[in-house]
Amino acid sequence: MASPPAPQPLSLLEKLDLLVGQLSIVGSAVWTVVTGVFRGNDYPKEYKLHVLHAILRKSLSRLTGRQLQALIPSTSQGYEIFMKGKRLQPATVALQHGAAGHWIGNKDAKKVVVYYHGGGFVLPAVPDHFDFYNQLITSLNTAGHDVSVFFVSYSLAPTAIYPTQLRQAISALRYILTETGRSPSDILLAGDSAGGNLALATLLHLTHPHPAIDPLDMSGPLAGVVAFAPWVNFSTDGASMRDNKFKDCIPPDIQHMWAPQYLRGLDGQGKQAQGDAWSEPCRAPLEWWVGAKAEEILFLAGRDEVLFSAIDGFVERFKTVFPKTTYFIGYGETHVAPVYSGQALGRETQQGGELKRWLASRL
Structure with a gap:
């Protein structure tokens, strides 16, 4: 394609x-x-x-x-700027379907986190994405682990529409499995916001393939999946949309602005395409998550973010069919706090600390 x-x-x-x-x-x-x-x-x-x-x-x-x-610089441009600013050698891989993968850390590390950034499928990664994950793996490797991040640059809406981004996300995992020779047990999927959506949708694809995307077979489950404040549905319902609208960094109405651009395709009858199990993970039948191909899953959310109600409701249902789920709430914290609020706070966030702890216990 x-x-x-x-x-x-x-x-x-x-x-x-x-x-x-x-x-x-x-x-x-x-x-x-x-x-x-x-x-x-x-x-x-x-x-x-x-x-x-x-x-x-x-x-x-x-x-x-x-x-x-x-x-804003594109994800690929932002990566180049960050790496040169840190006097590190950029290492980028061209992937199928127009995507790219950017290595943070040693590309030959035993463990790798395939990471999908947030931004509502409209915005590129921001500099603090690269800074936070570079600091994270540096801290983990200093403690004796051997891990790197494969940071995925995917095409943005409204130029590229669903399921382009999911196809590219799956191509990144396919590359790590087939081209680097890593076992699924040495791979973790992770993503924040829209990237958390992609991480869950990619996980779902492994057991229930999207009809427009080639299946991806694996020899065993992934080491883990991190859904960081995942955008699990495009509704503006929920108490947190009202209660946190002046606390969070994203406004509630952004759902109405960006989701239609992502789902801009037509359904074959000239009507606006609707969400499905892969574009909005909350739409997947609950039983589809039974036997998901991951050893464990971590959900992170900020109690003061507008997406909290949707995330909280989804996770509580998800845990009933996938018991190896850890759910962490950063009280007083907002959307993807380590990335979008970390520098302003000037300290380690609760969510960032839990992510480091969880990864350290599984690497």
């Missing part, structure tokens, strides 16, 4: 609107800096975090995916 088309440059109208949007974001930031001193309990406790999250929410709501992509 051919690779997805390249994104088209912004039109003149999009560029003009981008300028207006940036001015609007600056104005909102100034207002937040001034009024944030008087915020109540519905907002983050840390002032810096309050300002950061307000700016992020405004940016994500005001700008389109294409405009944001024009401002």
Whole structure:
């Protein structure tokens, strides 16, 4: 199958609107800096975090995916910038269907984490993705482990639509299995937000293949799967959407903006494509998760994130059919806190600490 088309440059109208949007974001930031001193309990406790999250929410709501992509380096570009900044040698592998895999750490390490980044299928990885996972594996390897990260760059919506990203995610796992010769017991899948969606969808594909994607047979189960604040459904229902809308870094309405771009295809009758078991893991029949090909699964969530209700409900059901599940909640923490809030907090997050502990016990 051919690779997805390249994104088209912004039109003149999009560029003009981008300028207006940036001015609007600056104005909102100034207002937040001034009024944030008087915020109540519905907002983050840390002032810096309050300002950061307000700016992020405004940016994500005001700008389109294409405009944001024009401002932010691509995942591959961000990886190159990070590695050169750390004086490390970049190591990138071209994968099938237009994807790429970027090594963080020793590519010959015994254990490998295949990682899918978040961003609503619209945004690339951010610098803190690379920084956090580089620090994580450095800490693990210093403690005597031998692990690296294979960070996957997949195509973004709205240029590329479902199931392109899932096909690319599966191609990354296929590469690690077939081209590097690793056993499934030496491989972990992981991802945050939309990447957590891909990690779960890839796991589901191993036992219930997506009809449009070639099956992937394995000799045994994966060592583990990490679903970090996974985007398990595209609904805006749930108490956390209301209760955490001024605490989290992502606004509730982003679901309505980005999910349709991901599911932009037509169903063959000219109607908007609907979600299915692989695009929204919560739609999979519960019994489909029985016998999932992983030794253990870790779910991470922040209690103050807008996705919490959806994640919490999914995990409680999931545990009934897959007992080897660990579920960790970072109280007072928001969406993928180690990546999107870590620098502002200036300390190790609860979720980041649990991820390190869980990985260390399984490597």
